[in-house]
Amino acid sequence: xxxxxxxxxxxxxxxxxxxxxxxxxxxxxxxxxxxxxxxxxxxxxxxxxxxxxxxxxxxxxxxxxxxxxxxxxxxxxxxxxxxxxxxxxxxxxxxxxxxxxxxxxxxxxxxxxxxxxxxxxxxxxxxxxxxxxxxxxxxxxxxxxxxxxxxxxxxxxxxxxxxxxxxxxxxxxxxxxxxxxxxxxxxxxxxxxxxxxxxxxxxxxxxxxxxxxxxxxxxxxxxxxxxxxxxxxxxxxxxxxxxxxxxxxxxxxxxxxxxxxxxxxxxxxxxxxxxxxxxxxx
Numbered sequence: 001x002x003x004x005x006x007x008x009x010x011x012x013x014x015x016x017x018x019x020x021x022x023x024x025x026x027x028x029x030x031x032x033x034x035x036x037x038x039x040x041x042x043x044x045x046x047x048x049x050x051x052x053x054x055x056x057x058x059x060x061x062x063x064x065x066x067x068x069x070x071x072x073x074x075x076x077x078x079x080x081x082x083x084x085x086x087x088x089x090x091x092x093x094x095x096x097x098x099x100x101x102x103x104x105x106x107x108x109x110x111x112x113x114x115x116x117x118x119x120x121x122x123x124x125x126x127x128x129x130x131x132x133x134x135x136x137x138x139x140x141x142x143x144x145x146x147x148x149x150x151x152x153x154x155x156x157x158x159x160x161x162x163x164x165x166x167x168x169x170x171x172x173x174x175x176x177x178x179x180x181x182x183x184x185x186x187x188x189x190x191x192x193x194x195x196x197x198x199x200x201x202x203x204x205x206x207x208x209x210x211x212x213x214x215x216x217x218x219x220x221x222x223x224x225x226x227x228x229x230x231x232x233x234x235x236x237x238x239x240x241x242x243x244x245x246x247x248x249x250x251x252x253x254x255x256x257x258x259x260x261x262x263x264x265x266x267x268x269x270x271x272x273x274x275x276x277x278x279x280x281x282x
Contacts, residue, residue, distance in 0.1 A: 014084070014129045014250075022088045024122030025133050026095030032115030034058065035103035039179040040119055041159035041186060043069065043135030049162070059096035063089060066134040073138040080130060080251060088126045089134040112178040116185025123186065124193025130250045159183045199270040201243050202252060208260040209238040215255050216242065243270055 037052055039045040043065045051058035066089045074082040105111040123133040163180050206212050216223055226239040256263050
């Protein structure tokens with residue numbers, strides 16, 4: 001009973017923080033960036049640019065452009081990540097409809113910096129709790145899962161294309177530079193909040209080895225099985241050792257507790273990995 005209560009509490013906790021992150025992103029858009037015709041990064045920035053040029057509704061453009069990226073995320077990152085990302089994108093879309101576009105900072109420099117802070121913190125919250133705010137966050141999460149690169153800085157690099165397009169369309173380098181400052185700020189804040197590109201090693205002592213292996217190997221991670229014996233009880237059990245990322249740690253914890261609530265798990269931060277990391281060992 002206590003296990004299900006903890007599980008429910010974790011799910012509520014995740015939903016609330018994802019909700020808060022989405023609302024912070026929408027506030028950053030409507031109250032800091034959009035009044036000054038600045039761009040955010042990624043899909044949101046593309047949506048804003050199209051909206052500025054055509055007069056279209058930015059919120060619905062944001063939703064429509066996120067759909068193909070969410071499908072890619074479903075294929076590459078798994079169901080839980082995309083469900084939370086869809087929730088975040090939908091909440092952001094609705095919040096953009098209800099939060100008024102109101103200029104709360106007259107200084108464009110303040111608007112770009114604090115807009116980046118809000119958007120970065122909101123996106124980081126979503127990423128930290130197993131989802132994303134959509135767009136380039138998903139693309140960066142896919143890449144960071146395969147490469148040792150911080151998510152925020154990779155998003156910043158992707159957004160260079162968006163800024164280049166803005167300069168071509170507006171012919172206003174000042175707007176482009178302020179937008180770039182906002183995107184850079186958001187990227188740095190994402191890296192402070194979202195630390196899941198950091199690798200960890202999990203040591204799982206369990207009596208449900210076969211069930212655990214079948215489930216964990218679905219995520220295409222190499223696992224080493226080590227036979228152990230308890231010093232106090234002299235009972236022999238298997239210990240599974242696997243290297244994963246903090247992005248996947250919440251899902252790993254959920255899997256272990258579901259299959260074997262009595263399992264003992266020791267998680268340590270990994271300084272580096274030499275050899276094959278992304279595919280199961282043969």
